[in-house]
Amino acid sequence: MVENWRFFKKRAPNAAIAAVVKADAYGLGAAPAARALAQAGARVFFTATFGEAIRVRKALGEGPQIFVLNGPSAKDVAQYSDAKLTPILNSVAQIKLWDARAGAGLHIDTGMNRLGLGPEELAQSMVALKGTSLALVMSHLACGSDLKHEMNATQLKRFIDAASLFPKAPLSLAATAGALIGPEYHFDLIRPGVGLYGSGGLDADNPQLIAAALIEAPILQVRDVEPGESFGYGATFTATQKMRTATVALGYADGYLRSLGGRGYGVLGGAKRPILGRVSMDLIILDVTGCAEALPGAMVEFLGPNAPLDDIAALAGTASYEILTTFAGTVRKTGARA
Ligand SMILES: *Cc1c(COP(=O)(O)O)cnc(C)c1O
Numbered sequence: 001m002v003e004n005w006r007f008f009k010k011r012a013p014n015a016a017i018a019a020v021v022k023a024d025a026y027g028l029g030a031a032p033a034a035r036a037l038a039q040a041g042a043r044v045f046f047t048a049t050f051g052e053a054i055r056v057r058k059a060l061g062e063g064p065q066i067f068v069l070n071g072p073s074a075k076d077v078a079q080y081s082d083a084k085l086t087p088i089l090n091s092v093a094q095i096k097l098w099d100a101r102a103g104a105g106l107h108i109d110t111g112m113n114r115l116g117l118g119p120e121e122l123a124q125s126m127v128a129l130k131g132t133s134l135a136l137v138m139s140h141l142a143c144g145s146d147l148k149h150e151m152n153a154t155q156l157k158r159f160i161d162a163a164s165l166f167p168k169a170p171l172s173l174a175a176t177a178g179a180l181i182g183p184e185y186h187f188d189l190i191r192p193g194v195g196l197y198g199s200g201g202l203d204a205d206n207p208q209l210i211a212a213a214l215i216e217a218p219i220l221q222v223r224d225v226e227p228g229e230s231f232g233y234g235a236t237f238t239a240t241q242k243m244r245t246a247t248v249a250l251g252y253a254d255g256y257l258r259s260l261g262g263r264g265y266g267v268l269g270g271a272k273r274p275i276l277g278r279v280s281m282d283l284i285i286l287d288v289t290g291c292a293e294a295l296p297g298a299m300v301e302f303l304g305p306n307a308p309l310d311d312i313a314a315l316a317g318t319a320s321y322e323i324l325t326t327f328a329g330t331v332r333k334t335g336a337r338a
Pocket of ligand 1: 022139176177192195
């Protein structure tokens with residue numbers, strides 16, 4: 001992830017490169033990820049929740065700035081200053097709750113309609129914001145994953161217009177994908193998350209980022225099977241010729257999505273070994289015909305440099321984000337790479 005962070009630093013040489021470590025750093029482990037990225041030079045971190053931010057503060061000690069994207073709630077607002085956390089204020093209600101305590105970020109909605117203040121709420125909040133020193137004014141792109149989507153330019157224009165109300169505040173619009181659109185999206189700070197962990201976050205043509213999440217699992221058994229034999233629950237695959245198969249200790253309980261049954265692969269001996277039939281709770285059957293390395297105990301790669309995140313996500317019919325967070329516990333056990 002450190003090399004990926006540097007990739008963004010090269011892409012956006014005039015911006016600060018934050019690190020988004022929400023959802024336990026997309027399942028890789030927020031504390032080790034934040035420490036590695038801080039060591040590489042990251043000075044600004046984003047979490048989704050107050051609880052995550054507290055854990056990241058513990059891991060990093062004082063110094064780096066930690067923004068909480070979901071903003072303060074009545075339950076935690078009083079505790080921000082102790083841990084030196086900076087909330088993102090997303091609504092009129094959160095601005096009231098924060099009550100100009102200290103530095104905060106402000107989220108302007110430019111078209112995603114998820115979090116942030118729309119034009120009317122912004123106008124209505126200008127007085128209340130007077131006493132708040134704004135550490136950041138940010139927005140988020142709805143369609144950054146499609147670099148050519150017309151909504152990107154629309155949101156860029158709305159962001160520039162709204163941000164002109166805050167001439168002194170640092171500005172931030174782009175996450176991973178947005179940073180890849182072009183320099184006009186970089187402003188003062190970019191906020192890559194998934195890019196640090198190995199995916200460009202794009203619908204197509206992902207850049208070659210380095211795999212930070214590794215999933216490997218051992219072969220438990222190897223079998224030689226005859227034509228006509230079928231495999232696994234539902235007997236959904238039947239051999240039409242002699243085959244060698246390997247049963248591997250990985251399944252959907254480990255986060256290996258069931259939708260990869262009959263579509264995914266493991267990598268062994270330098271080649272892709274297709275999944276035969278369904279993914280079980282703790283087991284997968286692979287076609288290892290002709291693979292000399294297929295022996296009990298051999299480790300098969302299911303996610304990593306040879307089984308790229310974006311490829312696996314496409315085969316599963318989902319986004320790289322969901323692959324990472326679904327795998328979460330397993331990646332922490334088998335290998336997240338700094
Ligand atoms: C999750 C998130 C990011 C990081 O997005 P990636 O696509 O993973 O880079 C940045 N900003 C906001 C507001 C987010 O919610």
